Amino acid sequence: MTESRIAGLDRSLRQRALKVVPGGMYGHMRVAGLPEGYPQFFARGEGCYLWDVDGRKYLDFMCSWGPVVLGHRHPKVDEAARRQMEQGDCLNGPSERMVELAERLVGLVTHADWAMFSKNGTDATTTCVTLARGATGKRKIVLASGAYHGAVPWCSPYPYGVTSEDRVHAIYIKYNDIASLEAAVAQAGNDLAAILVSAFRHDYGQHQELPDPAFARRARSLADANDAALILDDVRAGFRLTLHGSWDPIGVQPDLSAWSKAIANGYALAAVMGNERFRQAASQLYATGSFWCGATSMAAALATIDVLETANGPEHMRLMGQRLRDGVAAQAARHGVAIRQSGPAQMPSILFEDDADYAKGSRFVLEALKRGVYLHPKHNMFLSLAHTAADIDLALSVTDEAFGVIAKLQ
Amino acid sequence: MTESRIAGLDRSLRQRALKVVPGGMYGHMRVAGLPEGYPQFFARGEGCYLWDVDGRKYLDFMCSWGPVVLGHRHPKVDEAARRQMEQGDCLNGPSERMVELAERLVGLVTHADWAMFSKNGTDATTTCVTLARGATGKRKIVLASGAYHGAVPWCSPYPYGVTSEDRVHAIYIKYNDIASLEAAVAQAGNDLAAILVSAFRHDYGQHQELPDPAFARRARSLADANDAALILDDVRAGFRLTLHGSWDPIGVQPDLSAWSKAIANGYALAAVMGNERFRQAASQLYATGSFWCGATSMAAALATIDVLETANGPEHMRLMGQRLRDGVAAQAARHGVAIRQSGPAQMPSILFEDDADYAKGSRFVLEALKRGVYLHPKHNMFLSLAHTAADIDLALSVTDEAFGVIAKLQ
CATH class of the missing domain: 3.40.640.10 (Type I PLP-dependent aspartate aminotransferase-like (Major domain))
Structure with missing residues (x-):
């Protein structure tokens, strides 16, 4: 873990956790499966945003791995x-x-x-x-x-x-x-x-x-x-x-x-x-x-x-998920990056072609994370009722930059 | 179920539940194992007291079957x-x-x-x-x-x-x-x-x-x-x-x-x-x-x-449980009713001798219930930090009457 990517409180909590929690964390919320730089510990959530313990804010596309369907703290x-x-x-x-x-x-x-x-x-x-x-x-x-x-x-x-x-x-x-x-x-x-x-x-x-x-x-x-x-x-x-x-x-x-x-x-x-x-x-x-x-x-x-x-939540999530999917597809094409999106729009998956070790996907989501958008490189993601068109467009402005980074690597 | 013992809302909720919940209720909280007259549905709790949906108040010795260790809604x-x-x-x-x-x-x-x-x-x-x-x-x-x-x-x-x-x-x-x-x-x-x-x-x-x-x-x-x-x-x-x-x-x-x-x-x-x-x-x-x-x-x-x-909770619960146990033992002896109390004082069990079908125990707890004390005839009970000496003494005034009923049946 590079020190620059993990700020103070998250780092000190990981060190404390290593002493009293097996492996420092267990189960699906252990960040070992995520690129270095992902926070392990979170402080709060509101709507489709959440904050890690070091105060960094993320536009959230995991929704607590599914439970948060209306947005955090509705x-x-x-x-x-x-x-x-x-x-x-x-x-x-x-x-x-x-x-x-x-x-x-x-x-x-x-x-x-x-x-x-x-x-x-x-x-x-x-x-x-x-x-x-x-x-x-x-x-x-x-x-x-x-x-x-x-x-x-x-x-x-x-x-x-x-x-x-x-x-x-x-x-x-x-x-x-x-x-x-x-x-x-x-x-x-x-x-x-x-x-x-x-x-x-x-x-x-x-x-x-x-x-x-x-x-x-x-x-x-x-x-x-x-x-x-x-x-x-x-x-x-x-x-x-x-x-x-x-x-x-x-x-x-x-x-x-x-x-x-x-x-x-x-x-x-x-x-x-x-x-x-x-x-x-x-x-x-x-x-x-x-x-x-x-x-x-x-x-x-x-x-x-x-x-x-x-609110007809499923339809709203479908529309927002489709807006994300369409935008991501257009960006990938424009950048010449081959991806495959799959699953229902409300629970999107974005995987890169020719990426058996998930290296491209991991770099992509890390670039998004640095810019304040929380995506997952392997697991399906989740939309919520709290995601608005403006949130999706904000996410797309970030994924566009992330695709730019991937395109340069190819 | 005799109608007189089950008041309005509990009765109507049981009828509604029979349509949408298997057997009307499942698991350890199903009252089928308790004497007729025990409420199935509860409205609220506070300290060592709880209220059923019909507003009847009970001095509680089940503590939600264990979880409530400080009293309800501490x-x-x-x-x-x-x-x-x-x-x-x-x-x-x-x-x-x-x-x-x-x-x-x-x-x-x-x-x-x-x-x-x-x-x-x-x-x-x-x-x-x-x-x-x-x-x-x-x-x-x-x-x-x-x-x-x-x-x-x-x-x-x-x-x-x-x-x-x-x-x-x-x-x-x-x-x-x-x-x-x-x-x-x-x-x-x-x-x-x-x-x-x-x-x-x-x-x-x-x-x-x-x-x-x-x-x-x-x-x-x-x-x-x-x-x-x-x-x-x-x-x-x-x-x-x-x-x-x-x-x-x-x-x-x-x-x-x-x-x-x-x-x-x-x-x-x-x-x-x-x-x-x-x-x-x-x-x-x-x-x-x-x-x-x-x-x-x-x-x-x-x-x-x-x-x-x-608060040294375990010691408080032990003292209150022992106060209950000592009082119950004295009452049972005075009424000439043979019982056996067992387990730690904080988690008391009261079983009647010569009571293979739990008939005496069931009548005993029902008499207590009618007088506002919630006991269990078969499962161990639980003390909490909220139980005071005055609460135990109130419970004992009720168990004394309940033992009186059992004594007359013998």
């Missing part, structure tokens, strides 16, 4: 949370907010007849898988290799401490590949509990892929034919593409869906939703956690959904 | 949380609070050289087990049958949707039973990854048992002899019995410990702490979640720990 959400905090958050049972939120979600998400709440996306995906096994009395789970469904032994992308038995009932397919899906289902035979799919392919460091409607329909028909559950992992995409479930626009409804990230604009909450077919099974599953009925995050979710719906 | 904790919320909670990386909290915990918890954070107790126990397997390259986990370590397939007390492979590497012992511990370790052979123990035996519906120091020492020596981890599950007991780790008073230090519940007075937070031996392994484990770096709950934890330390 006043209506924070006010709802504050009001609930003044009554109580974690009590001896749920509050009225839980019923209100479940009703709201059932009214909004097409396939949902019921909802349950937890704290992590991994809680939600694990509950879906366990529920599918309990309901069907079967064991095999068909899922895409490389897909991220959480960070516990049955699904972690880095299988440290994982035993072979943790995944003995997993059968892997290629996302969007019907032949591999059919082969996996055949392999499962009469032991198929579920087909688990992401809303779209958003594997780390790869080009994103929207779901092929034929693949989605085949997943649905195979689940039906085998009395298995179709589980949609909407943890990352949910409420950014549509408020009705990410496969709703292609007309394919899952039996169970897993939600988290954007559901409460950064307050810790996750949800499982399901249809009538799995209601009885869901009432038999023992799924619980100390803070799962916390009323504050549910009040925040209710406010988040209200704002998203009133 | 002003210093809520103020720290509010201040942090005004800066930012869920950002693109951790805040300074994470380093401060890890430093604070390492300074306080005897065995801890580092800390990592998550959201659920189950996150923490799962991380410990996975970490032990990664660090040792071995697979077997020795744990007590009937012990609660979370609600996911490897450990859930209700194995719906669980496959045999989820537990193929678990070897069960009897808590405090050295012979069964030694036999399990022998059975694991050279594949022992960890011995996982609760701070004390607090199995649902059973008499509680403090750890036998000889058992604790044997667990430590067997872990050492087999190059395995000793994991202490301090999720339920941590910060109520001592601030230094629940086995610190008996002089046995674990390698890894799991924490949650009381760590932030109700704000959603969990932690894994570990010693030098496991630091490198912990830096290799991919453990992460969308909200795990949330600064608000960490600010709340820092405030919670300050208040607990300044």
Whole structure:
């Protein structure tokens, strides 16, 4: 780490953290995977801007890796949370907010007849898988290799401490590949509990892929034919593409869906939703956690959904994401730099061609960072309702300079 | 459910919930396991009191099933949380609070050289087990049958949707039973990854048992002899019995410990702490979640720990718990009702003798509930720093009447 790029407090916090936190930081927020110069520690956020601990301001295109869907510290959400905090958050049972939120979600998400709440996306995906096994009395789970469904032994992308038995009932397919899906289902035979799919392919460091409607329909028909559950992992995409479930626009409804990230604009909450077919099974599953009925995050979710719906948040994010994408595409062409943009406009990915080691991408985002725009070289990024056309144009003025640097290197 | 016992809003919320929440409610906060008359939905809390949605006030001995260790809505904790919320909670990386909290915990918890954070107790126990397997390259986990370590397939007390492979590497012992511990370790052979123990035996519906120091020492020596981890599950007991780790008073230090519940007075937070031996392994484990770096709950934890330390919270809770226990014992004797109280005074259990179906216990707590005291017939209860001698005496005036009812039934 070059000293000039890491200013005082971030540097001293890293040194302190090395003593009391394994590796100085862990998980997806560890900056080891980012170019040198990225801050590790943050002080505050507001709208689509955030500040690191050394006071540097960034126009943010990560949105806390997804949760911040309205912008940081949205006043209506924070006010709802504050009001609930003044009554109580974690009590001896749920509050009225839980019923209100479940009703709201059932009214909004097409396939949902019921909802349950937890704290992590991994809680939600694990509950879906366990529920599918309990309901069907079967064991095999068909899922895409490389897909991220959480960070516990049955699904972690880095299988440290994982035993072979943790995944003995997993059968892997290629996302969007019907032949591999059919082969996996055949392999499962009469032991198929579920087909688990992401809303779209958003594997780390790869080009994103929207779901092929034929693949989605085949997943649905195979689940039906085998009395298995179709589980949609909407943890990352949910409420950014549509408020009705990410496969709703292609007309394919899952039996169970897993939600988290954007559901409460950064307050810790996750949800499982399901249809009538799995209601009885869901009432038999023992799924619980100390803070799962916390009323504050549910009040925040209710406010988040209200704002998203009133403002047509997904459409605004799509327009802003498209404005960014169009501008970036024009700049790349003008500078003669080959890139590929992929995924939904609300969750853009920008990868450079001929960049297997991400060297170009890393330099590009670092040049943007120096100019106050926070991008990611490998992971998909996120738009929020707080991003305006002016913010996008500001970002584009910066990416234009960053492309200029890359062009000179070629 | 008799209509007279469930008032208007609680009843209507149950009816609404039945439509949109599986079974109307799920997990440990579902009142199905409690006598008819217990409220399902709560409106607010303050100190050691809470109110249900119909405005009925209770002197609370469940403390949200553990998290509320200072009393509901402690002003210093809520103020720290509010201040942090005004800066930012869920950002693109951790805040300074994470380093401060890890430093604070390492300074306080005897065995801890580092800390990592998550959201659920189950996150923490799962991380410990996975970490032990990664660090040792071995697979077997020795744990007590009937012990609660979370609600996911490897450990859930209700194995719906669980496959045999989820537990193929678990070897069960009897808590405090050295012979069964030694036999399990022998059975694991050279594949022992960890011995996982609760701070004390607090199995649902059973008499509680403090750890036998000889058992604790044997667990430590067997872990050492087999190059395995000793994991202490301090999720339920941590910060109520001592601030230094629940086995610190008996002089046995674990390698890894799991924490949650009381760590932030109700704000959603969990932690894994570990010693030098496991630091490198912990830096290799991919453990992460969308909200795990949330600064608000960490600010709340820092405030919670300050208040607990300044007020000597564990000692206050012990004194209040002992006052309750002594009073209850005297009343039971006076009324000629045979009961057994067990566990640490801060986490009391009151079970009736000759009460296999919990009928006496259920009637007893219902009589207390009607008089405004919230007790539990099967699960251990919890004291908080907010309970004063006057509150305990108020509770005792109620339990005296409740014992009178039980005495007449005999």
